[in-house]
Amino acid sequence: MQEQISERNNTSTTLKLAIADDHKLLADAVSSILRNEGVFDVSLCYDLDNLLKLLSQQAFDVVLLDLRMPGMTGLDSVEQVVKAARDGNVVLFTGQIDRHVLDKALGLGVRGLIAKTMPLRSLGSIIELINSGQIFVPVGADFPGSSTTEADNHGLNDKEIYVLRLAADGMTNKEIARAMGATEVIVKMHMRAICKKLGARNRAHAAIISRERSLL
Numbered sequence: 172m173q174e175q176i177s178e179r180n181n182t183s184t185t186l187k188l189a190i191a192d193d194h195k196l197l198a199d200a201v202s203s204i205l206r207n208e209g210v211f212d213v214s215l216c217y218d219l220d221n222l223l224k225l226l227s228q229q230a231f232d233v234v235l236l237d238l239r240m241p242g243m244t245g246l247d248s249v250e251q252v253v254k255a256a257r258d259g260n261v262v263l264f265t266g267q268i269d270r271h272v273l274d275k276a277l278g279l280g281v282r283g284l285i286a287k288t289m290p291l292r293s294l295g296s297i298i299e300l301i302n303s304g305q306i307f308v309p310v311g312a313d314f315p316g317s318s319t320t321e322a323d324n325h326g327l328n329d330k331e332i333y334v335l336r337l338a339a340d341g342m343t344n345k346e347i348a349r350a351m352g353a354t355e356v357i358v359k360m361h362m363r364a365i366c367k368k369l370g371a372r373n374r375a376h377a378a379i380i381s382r383e384r385s386l387l
Contacts, residue, residue: 184210185210185211185212186210186211186212186232186233186298186299186302187212187214187229187230187231187232187233188205188211188212188213188214188231188232188233188234188235188298189213189214189215189216189222189225189226189231189233189234189235189259190202190213190214190215190216190235190264191215191216191217191218191219191222191234191235191236191237191240191252191264192215192217192235192237192240192264193217193218193237193239193240193241194237195217197287198215198217199215200291201235201291201294202215204291204292204294204295205294205295205298208295210295211295211298214229214231217240217241218240218241218242219240219241219242219243219248219251219252220242222234222236222252222255223251223252223255226252226255226256226257226259227255230257230258230259231256231259232259232260232302233259233260233261233262233298233301233302234252234256234259234260234261234262235262235264235285235298236249236252236261236262236263236264236281237264237265238263238265238268238350239265244346244349244350245272245346245349245350245351245352246272246275246276246279246349246350246351246352247349249261249263249276249279249281250279250280253279253280253281260282260283260301260302261280261281261282262281262282262283262284262285262298262301262307263276263281263283263284263285264285264287265284265286265287266286266287266288267333267336268284268333269329269330269333269351270329271330271351271352271353272333272350272351272352273308275352277306277308282301282306282307283301283305283306283307283308284307284308284309285297285298285307286309289309326368327365327368327369330361331361331364331365331368333351334347334351334358334361334362334365335365335377335378335381337350338362338374338377338378339377339378339381339382344358344359344362362374362377365377369381
């Protein structure tokens with residue numbers, strides 16, 4: 172499903188933007204904010220298939236890409252989108268990401284990361300910065316998922332929290348490995364460490380404990 176919203180401003184150069192995110196309320200809010208700035212021509216997609224179809228039909232300056240929308244299978248899908256966007260700037264648009272995954276995505280040609288927690292009023296200037304050729308990555312506390320310590324996470328590090336979150340969402344070890352750009356062996360090692368630290372019998376028990384302790 173896709174919806175197109177266009178607004179032209181005769182005094183400004185229009186920047187063509189595609190927002191690919193299955194969180195429709197958020198996507199609508201972002202498109203509304205950007206439309207009101209008068210320089211963005213915004214198209215919305217809610218899954219990978221429709222995004223790839225849209226990119227085959229039109230050229231976009233910037234593509235905001237949600238890592239978790241339907242059809243996405245981690246870095247393989249990110250690479251697909253980067254290739255389909257051709258000269259367009261693909262930016263990850265997410266609420267949580269592992270730094271290792273981001274580094275691999277940047278290596279595939281992604282031009283940066285916009286956290287979903289970022290104030291909407293800042294989006295326009297960041298998107299224009301990326302369109303100018305700059306790479307944008309939040310640092311410190313602004314980096315999604317980096318604001319907690321191992322003590323806050325009951326001994327789990329950022330990578331283990333990321334693996335646990337994907338497992339709790341029902342992803343298999345193979346799917347988690349693909350999303351991380353790692354191997355299933357590495358994922359299994361992380362899961363063993365997670366279960367040991369949480370005192371969990373298995374991954375399902377670990378997910379229950381993590382929710383009880385507000386880790387996810």
